[in-house]
Amino acid sequence: LPRAEARKAPAKASERLRRLLVVVPYLVRHPGTSVEEAVELFGLTERELLDDLNLLFVSGLPPYGPGDLIDVDIQDGRVWIGMADYFGRPLRLTRAEALALYLRGTALAGTPGLQEAPAMASALEKLGEGLGPEALGALPGRVEAAGPGSPVEWLDELRGAAATHERLRIEYHAASTAETTTREIDPEEVFVALGNWYVAAWDHRSEAERLFRADRIRSVEPTGLSFEPRGLEGAGRPLYSPGEDDLEVKLRLSPEARWVAEYYETSAETELEGGGLEVVMPAGRTEWLERLLLRLGADATVLVPEDLKGRVRDLARRTRKRYG
Amino acid sequence: VLSFGPDAEVIDPPELRDEVIGRLEATLAAR
Numbered sequence: 001l002p003r004a005e006a007r008k009a010p011a012k013a014s015e016r017l018r019r020l021l022v023v024v025p026y027l028v029r030h031p032g033t034s035v036e037e038a039v040e041l042f043g044l045t046e047r048e049l050l051d052d053l054n055l056l057f058v059s060g061l062p063p064y065g066p067g068d069l070i071d072v073d074i075q076d077g078r079v080w081i082g083m084a085d086y087f088g089r090p091l092r093l094t095r096a097e098a099l100a101l102y103l104r105g106t107a108l109a110g111t112p113g114l115q116e117a118p119a120m121a122s123a124l125e126k127l128g129e130g131l132g133p134e135a136l137g138a139l140p141g142r143v144e145a146a147g148p149g150s151p152v153e154w155l156d157e158l159r160g161a162a163a164t165h166e167r168l169r170i171e172y173h174a175a176s177t178a179e180t181t182t183r184e185i186d187p188e189e190v191f192v193a194l195g196n197w198y199v200a201a202w203d204h205r206s207e208a209e210r211l212f213r214a215d216r217i218r219s220v221e222p223t224g225l226s227f228e229p230r231g232l233e234g235a236g237r238p239l240y241s242p243g244e245d246d247l248e249v250k251l252r253l254s255p256e257a258r259w260v261a262e263y264y265e266t267s268a269e270t271e272l273e274g275g276g277l278e279v280v281m282p283a284g285r286t287e288w289l290e291r292l293l294l295r296l297g298a299d300a301t302v303l304v305p306e307d308l309k310g311r312v313r314d315l316a317r318r319t320r321k322r323y324g
Numbered sequence: 325v326l327s328f329g330p331d332a333e334v335i336d337p338p339e340l341r342d343e344v345i346g347r348l349e350a351t352l353a354a355r
């Protein structure tokens with residue numbers, strides 16, 4: 001299906017459930033909230049909100065008698081929800097949930113350029129205090145986010161454009177080709193992975209979905225145009241999008257170079273005696289790989305393709321020349 | 325520094341410069 005159509009598909013049940021679990025407790029605690037306010041607050045369309053509330057209307061606990069079903073009342077554009085007191089109970093996290101929340105929150109709070117970081121740090125502190133030493137063990141104070149990634153000069157502009165669906169003109173430095181290009185993009189998701197900010201966007205230069213490292217964006221300029229989101233995936237997506245013309249590169253890594261398999265996408269990994277690893281990596285372009293191999297030196301051996309060895313040797317020779 | 329290839333050269337400190345040259349020569353000898 002074309003992406004525009006794919007996006008119109010009904011939301012997944014899991015997404016809808018997640019949404020209901022956020023919206024309903026709010027509406028229970030704030031009786032008479034206007035539809036307009038709820039739509040604005042949760043970033044929904046009015047149709048989505050009303051569909052969700054209609055679904056809720058026939059939900060409840062066994063034995064599902066009229067007295068057990070949730071009562072939704074919408075009058076003059078305002079919403080009341082009754083018979084759903086169990087949603088009003090404070091959220092109690094299990095130890096595993098609290099731990100996951102604390103770790104993800106700590107990683108996010110340590111991300112460079114996040115305006116909400118102080119609020120997040122304060123929320124984490126409260127989470128730690130509220131749950132007490134029993135739930136979080138001796139974790140607070142022992143977990144810190146890894147060193148901050150590169151600062152992102154245009155983060156606010158990128159996040160703002162993604163939120164309001166505005167097309168941007170950017171100058172981008174691609175590490176894979178060492179080229180800076182100007183392109184127009186429709187930024188849909190701005191997210192953090194492995195300590196760096198990424199932008200999942202539709203790239204009008206290649207007429208395809210592209211993932212941009214936000215710290216490699218050299219300039220951002222609004223175009224004044226808006227776009228219809230295509231539903232591109234953000235956080236949690238693989239950072240490498242396989243292409244049809246990808247090469248399969250097979251490398252033998254010494255124990256010192258095992259991090260490569262964790263940092264880059266691999267399609268196969270074989271453990272070797274002595275702690276080394278043999279990996280197969282899909283690669284669209286090899287310029288970045290040649291530079292990675294130059295950096296790894298004797299800790300990585302190219303097994304396939306044969307001509308990659310020659311290109312790394314050539315790169316080493318050209319680099320060596322600089323030093324006279 | 326090596327991941328920049330010929331686009332970067334270490335000028336100072338000399339120890340790092342020597343280390344980079346050493347690694348480049350090891351790569352050229354091994355491959």
